[in-house]
Amino acid sequence: MHKTHTTNTPSSLSSRRARTLAVVTAVGLLGGGALAQPAWAAVPEGPTEHTTLGLTGAQVMTHLAELAEISESYADEGYRTWNGPGYEASAAYVEQAIEATGAFTVERQVFTVDDVIEGPVTVTVGGVALVGGHMINAEGTAEPLVGAPLAAPAEEEGGRLGCDPASFTDIPAGSVVVVQRGVCAFGDKVANATAVDAAAVLIANNAPGLVENGTVGDRNTSSAPAASLTPEDGAVLFDLIAAAQGAEQPAPTADVVIEKEFVAVPTFNVIAESIAGDPEDVVVIGAHLDGVDAGPGVNDNASGSAALLALADQVAAYEFPNDRKIRLAFWGAEEIGLLGSTHYVTDLAENDPAALERISAYLNYDMIGSDNYTVGVYDADQSTFEAPVTVPEGSIALEAIFTDFFDGVEQPWVDSEFSGRSDYQAFIEAGIPAGGLFSGADTVKTEEEAAIFGGTAGEPLDSNYHRPTDTLENVNRESVDAFAPAIGWAAHVLAWELVDAQPPVSPEPTDPAVPSPEPEPTGPGAEPTTEPVETVTPAPAAGSGRGDLATTGGSSVAPFALAAGVLLMGGVVVSAFAASRHRRTRSES
Numbered sequence: 001m002h003k004t005h006t007t008n009t010p011s012s013l014s015s016r017r018a019r020t021l022a023v024v025t026a027v028g029l030l031g032g033g034a035l036a037q038p039a040w041a042a043v044p045e046g047p048t049e050h051t052t053l054g055l056t057g058a059q060v061m062t063h064l065a066e067l068a069e070i071s072e073s074y075a076d077e078g079y080r081t082w083n084g085p086g087y088e089a090s091a092a093y094v095e096q097a098i099e100a101t102g103a104f105t106v107e108r109q110v111f112t113v114d115d116v117i118e119g120p121v122t123v124t125v126g127g128v129a130l131v132g133g134h135m136i137n138a139e140g141t142a143e144p145l146v147g148a149p150l151a152a153p154a155e156e157e158g159g160r161l162g163c164d165p166a167s168f169t170d171i172p173a174g175s176v177v178v179v180q181r182g183v184c185a186f187g188d189k190v191a192n193a194t195a196v197d198a199a200a201v202l203i204a205n206n207a208p209g210l211v212e213n214g215t216v217g218d219r220n221t222s223s224a225p226a227a228s229l230t231p232e233d234g235a236v237l238f239d240l241i242a243a244a245q246g247a248e249q250p251a252p253t254a255d256v257v258i259e260k261e262f263v264a265v266p267t268f269n270v271i272a273e274s275i276a277g278d279p280e281d282v283v284v285i286g287a288h289l290d291g292v293d294a295g296p297g298v299n300d301n302a303s304g305s306a307a308l309l310a311l312a313d314q315v316a317a318y319e320f321p322n323d324r325k326i327r328l329a330f331w332g333a334e335e336i337g338l339l340g341s342t343h344y345v346t347d348l349a350e351n352d353p354a355a356l357e358r359i360s361a362y363l364n365y366d367m368i369g370s371d372n373y374t375v376g377v378y379d380a381d382q383s384t385f386e387a388p389v390t391v392p393e394g395s396i397a398l399e400a401i402f403t404d405f406f407d408g409v410e411q412p413w414v415d416s417e418f419s420g421r422s423d424y425q426a427f428i429e430a431g432i433p434a435g436g437l438f439s440g441a442d443t444v445k446t447e448e449e450a451a452i453f454g455g456t457a458g459e460p461l462d463s464n465y466h467r468p469t470d471t472l473e474n475v476n477r478e479s480v481d482a483f484a485p486a487i488g489w490a491a492h493v494l495a496w497e498l499v500d501a502q503p504p505v506s507p508e509p510t511d512p513a514v515p516s517p518e519p520e521p522t523g524p525g526a527e528p529t530t531e532p533v534e535t536v537t538p539a540p541a542a543g544s545g546r547g548d549l550a551t552t553g554g555s556s557v558a559p560f561a562l563a564a565g566v567l568l569m570g571g572v573v574v575s576a577f578a579a580s581r582h583r584r585t586r587s588e589s
């Protein structure tokens, strides 16, 4: 239920605020809202302090249980894997839940995934079938090759490597060329053979077995088909070729089948957008909805998806409409290469760059209920982990929103590597500030983390990661309870503007997640200041003192002081985004 507020727009409000209010009023009228009530004049037109939106772990668990049940019911069809019926059913649940809020519109964004259907690879010589292996992005044989002559490139330093185009000059067109792995790229060998119109290329491994995950580079449909062979089978073919050459006999022949089909498979993201909020300023909050086919994926990542649904419920129920647009993204095909989020950003960059510019922040939630969890915050300021990616500047302010919140409620937290290995990657590559939370996957828990969060040192943070045991039962409720209010808080800080910069006369009732302790004017974030964000919200140094956060001498942050500190930070966040947008504009010109 979306309450509406206020009709009496003071002239001091910004035009953005006035626009938002006008929209809300219209919605209220359509919904038959009781606008004639005289009490509205006393109602403030927006929040005066930031809240968690009342978002709790229990609300997340309600949606998580539904998604878990759907996923389990498709156990025989790949659970919630990107192209399976479990993904479709999960998306239908998401759409229905979003529609039910009444505060969001929802649609699917369809895209295609280049997929490969692989069949057998056989090389039959003298009635004996050798089994080969597929190479990534290599072509297959359109028709089986029958009685094709075998050939090898001239000896180079290190063997018949096929790295030098000149080694192929004696090879007749239509040959099946056998080369050894090594020295140059697979793609170079295939290109050299293609240049002499080879019918196929067989690459003999120089390590035991077939070549695993070997790629020929970008796909080139005019390349000769290619596959790998074991070193032993390669040696058999080289011996046959050499023997025929030595005896000045015709080349030996082979039948070759490399069965492979490239297909474009449609899938989709589910994108929900708040009806309220300034369309010129959009906060995108995302979680991947797809899972792996090895397990139900309840923590990875029904948990983040359920958090987005609970957030949508709370946005709709909240007393005040959001000032900025909130766009919730349920990404598809994350597990096979971040494809949904990458498509989303690439599509905007190509077809609607202005819409990309309107995104002021991206928040990512991928796994929030790991069984052996830590409360991880993406380390945008790189205080613990040097990021292997370029981190947009505003990301540091986003990290501080989370860390300030956790500090304020005395919830210990740790840095999580800002690695670009989840759906925020495409956003940061586009220069959009990003942040998020992560309860951990296959990284092993340290002694220090076990001392802070409990759990088991030396074990993975999520022992069920990508396994059949990633079930509802194995989701750590304590973790979900810790993450949920922070997710609400961050959305509130970013998508709402406070209407009153002054501390309220009497603190509003606070969320249960926020303690109401004794006032402590020197607590973190307590003192209004105009200093840069780095000094306003110092993050704890790497590995230092986080375990002590729960023991700050029995004192804590007064509710209004916490609100004041974050209010100020919100201002810094907004200005940091403005700077970022200019930077991006310059880099595009």
Ligand SMILES: [Zn+2]
Binding pocket: 288, 300, 301, 366, 367
């Ligand atoms: Zn994930």
